[in-house]
Amino acid sequence: MDRRDDRELLEAAKENVAMLYGWHRLDHADSRQFYARDRRGRILWLKARTKYDGQSPSWDWTNERVPYDDLIGILISPTGDLLLVMRASRGLVEKRKAINKESYRFRWNAENAALVEILWTVEPFDL
Numbered sequence: 001m002d003r004r005d006d007r008e009l010l011e012a013a014k015e016n017v018a019m020l021y022g023w024h025r026l027d028h029a030d031s032r033q034f035y036a037r038d039r040r041g042r043i044l045w046l047k048a049r050t051k052y053d054g055q056s057p058s059w060d061w062t063n064e065r066v067p068y069d070d071l072i073g074i075l076i077s078p079t080g081d082l083l084l085v086m087r088a089s090r091g092l093v094e095k096r097k098a099i100n101k102e103s104y105r106f107r108w109n110a111e112n113a114a115l116v117e118i119l120w121t122v123e124p125f126d127l
Helices: 003-021 090-096
Strands: 024-026 034-037 043-050 058-061 070-076 082-089 104-107 117-121
Touching: 003 024, 003 034, 003 043, 003 070, 003 082, 043 058, 070 090, 082 090
Parallel strands: 043 070
Antiparallel strands: 024 034, 034 043, 058 104, 070 082, 082 117
């Protein structure tokens, strides 16, 4: 699968999850970002990643001033099947993010998995 196909699957996953939960997409100057508003009025930042076997994926970003209340992390299989939808508050993401020279990262691992709200997952889900 080339990167273009992968991006299309990731974008479709974000659209489908927003539709599934009744979240309304918000317009944003950066069309690569996907923001939505939930029924309580909270701003959600939807980020999707492909999960490969043996990989501990992360949701990465470069701008620390991203406007959101909760991060919605979505994991899909390489074929586009939905594996996980999780919700983490901005406070948790800020506290648990890893920082390197060029980006920030919220890693999907057992420690962080215990702290987030799992909205949907396949059973059993292998970290």
